[in-house]
Amino acid sequence: MAASPQAAVALPRARLSGGAGLAVGVSTAYLSVVVLLPLAALVWATHAHGSWQAVTSKQSIAALKLTLLASFAVAVVQAIAGTAVAWTLVRDSFPGQGAVNAVIDFPFALPTIVTSVTLLALYGPRSPVGIDAAFTRWAIVLALLFVTLPFVVRTVQPVLIELDQEMEEAAASLGASSLTTFRRVVLPNLLPAVLSGVALAFARAVGEFGSVVLVSGNLPFKTEVASVYIFGRIESGDAAGAAAVSVVLLAISFAVLLGIGAFRRRVTRHDV
Amino acid sequence: MSRLALRFASLGYLAVLLLAPVGFVFYRAFEHGFWPAWHAVTAPDALHALKLTLVVALIAVVANTIFGILCALAIVRYRPPGFGIVNALVDLPLALSPVVVGLSLLLLYGRGGWLAGHNILFATPGIVLATIFVSLPFVVREVVPVLREVGIDQEQAASTLGASGMQTFLRVTWPAIRWAVAYGVVLTTARALGEFGAVRVVSGNIAGRTETLTLYVQNQYEEFNAAGAYAASVVLALIAVATLLLMSRLRPKEETR
Numbered sequence: 331m332a333a334s335p336q337a338a339v340a341l342p343r344a345r346l347s348g349g350a351g352l353a354v355g356v357s358t359a360y361l362s363v364v365v366l367l368p369l370a371a372l373v374w375a376t377h378a379h380g381s382w383q384a385v386t387s388k389q390s391i392a393a394l395k396l397t398l399l400a401s402f403a404v405a406v407v408q409a410i411a412g413t414a415v416a417w418t419l420v421r422d423s424f425p426g427q428g429a430v431n432a433v434i435d436f437p438f439a440l441p442t443i444v445t446s447v448t449l450l451a452l453y454g455p456r457s458p459v460g461i462d463a464a465f466t467r468w469a470i471v472l473a474l475l476f477v478t479l480p481f482v483v484r485t486v487q488p489v490l491i492e493l494d495q496e497m498e499e500a501a502a503s504l505g506a507s508s509l510t511t512f513r514r515v516v517l518p519n520l521l522p523a524v525l526s527g528v529a530l531a532f533a534r535a536v537g538e539f540g541s542v543v544l545v546s547g548n549l550p551f552k553t554e555v556a557s558v559y560i561f562g563r564i565e566s567g568d569a570a571g572a573a574a575v576s577v578v579l580l581a582i583s584f585a586v587l588l589g590i591g592a593f594r595r596r597v598t599r600h601d602v
Numbered sequence: 603m604s605r606l607a608l609r610f611a612s613l614g615y616l617a618v619l620l621l622a623p624v625g626f627v628f629y630r631a632f633e634h635g636f637w638p639a640w641h642a643v644t645a646p647d648a649l650h651a652l653k654l655t656l657v658v659a660l661i662a663v664v665a666n667t668i669f670g671i672l673c674a675l676a677i678v679r680y681r682p683p684g685f686g687i688v689n690a691l692v693d694l695p696l697a698l699s700p701v702v703v704g705l706s707l708l709l710l711y712g713r714g715g716w717l718a719g720h721n722i723l724f725a726t727p728g729i730v731l732a733t734i735f736v737s738l739p740f741v742v743r744e745v746v747p748v749l750r751e752v753g754i755d756q757e758q759a760a761s762t763l764g765a766s767g768m769q770t771f772l773r774v775t776w777p778a779i780r781w782a783v784a785y786g787v788v789l790t791t792a793r794a795l796g797e798f799g800a801v802r803v804v805s806g807n808i809a810g811r812t813e814t815l816t817l818y819v820q821n822q823y824e825e826f827n828a829a830g831a832y833a834a835s836v837v838l839a840l841i842a843v844a845t846l847l848l849m850s851r852l853r854p855k856e857e858t859r
């Protein structure tokens with residue numbers, strides 16, 4: 331392990347002329363054109379129009395508040411439910427487990443607008459089970475829970491597989507109850523994975539659009555989330571106002587990613 | 603006892619949140635038999651939307667796969683100074699709202715933008731750019747850990763024995779990463795076929811011209827043609843199921859390699 335980083339540094343010097351230059355050049359240029367340039371245009375437009383105060387309009391504050399609150403609630407639920415599902419998939423065994431495991435990724439593969447239509451079919455106005463959550467804040471939470479389902483499960487699952495069960499057996503044999511064992515032995519080991527899954531779920535929820543747009547009804551001050559507010563501003567020709575709130579979402583995304591990165595580096599350093 | 607309780611709680615959560623709604627949409631789509639659903643998805647606008655979606659996804663997948671392999675090589679093998687920022691930028695589309703992506707493209711290529719006047723917005727190129735943006739991270743993210751894990755011993759051996767850079771890549775590096783690339787391609791395809799928010803903003807949403815299949819679902823639903831919306835939803839859901847099957851096929855191969 332200790333030798334390879336040095337070798338990885340030593341090799342490219344010898345080869346940087348050929349393929350390396352191509353790889354570095356092409357990927358930098360591609361990223362600049364595809365990602366960096368549009369985002370720079372977004373920030374520049376907000377700056378050029380001097381539309382920063384658009385963020386503080388009552389409607390956009392309400393939308394941002396609702397978005398953060400709903401995303402936080404969803405992240406908390408997912409931390410518990412996602413860990414429970416991961417546990418059931420790793421430690422339990424029952425017929426059909428493989429199918430359940432495969433189904434976890436379904437929300438990722440399903441287009442978000444289909445999620446909207448799907449949830450409305452069962453929990454909307456013509457609900458066969460008598461639950462009509464359409465155009466309420468519950469519908470927003472439901473949609474966000476659907477799309478963020480894979481994150482915590484998929485970050486916790488591999489850690490749980492690797493986790494040595496001998497520690498738990500030792501704790502149990504020393505008289506710890508199963509709850510104490512979970513709290514004192516298992517949870518500290520899972521926590522980094524749970525937190526990075528939760529952070530990803532939170533970031534996804536903050537920006538979510540397609541699954542929310544049909545189910546929430548988009549009533550200003552009541553059920554309008556930030557992404558739908560931005561979309562409404564664009565549709566009514568107020569790109570400057572839309573840009574200002576977009577920059578806020580961009581900043582949140584960056585902050586979450588940097589947070590996860592810093593957290594991972596710290597955790598891995600402790601491991602080594 | 604508590605194990606059973608946990609099992610039922612977990613499975614119940616998945617059933618209420620996931621299986622029941624998805625199953626019910628399939629029921630709704632075929633409520634009046636197979637043919638009404640078939641006619642709904644073979645309507646001219648629906649077929650055009652499907653074709654546009656496939657073309658856009660194909661371009662995005664090819665572009666992002668080539669970029670993904672080169673970028674992963676650059677991140678893991680060459681890592682020039684300052685490349686950490688590239689690493690962070692690659693992940694951004696995963697965490698950024700698709701509407702923000704769409705608006706950024708609108709401001710860049712729209713009236714008064716830095717690159718205005720190239721007929722990119724409200725046409726296929728804009729849809730392609732939006733789709734490429736949102737589906738960019740997947741190949742990179744799958745290939746990077748595999749490249750790290752296989753190390754450079756074999757590549758070094760190959761070049762010591764006189765292999766050119768291209769020969770080393772084709773004979774040594776590629777066989778090691780190809781399953782990771784395949785997995786990344788599946789994820790990219792799923793994301794590209796399903797993109798909605800960013801495309802909604804830049805496409806202009808014109809039926810029969812710039813309407814992708816996800817936009818078609820929304821438009822049908824909002825025009826109270828639920829049958830059309832459900833039928834197109836089922837097509838997209840079936841694509842999602844096919845993606846899942848491919849994912850579970852590819853994953854074990856990657857692990858046992």
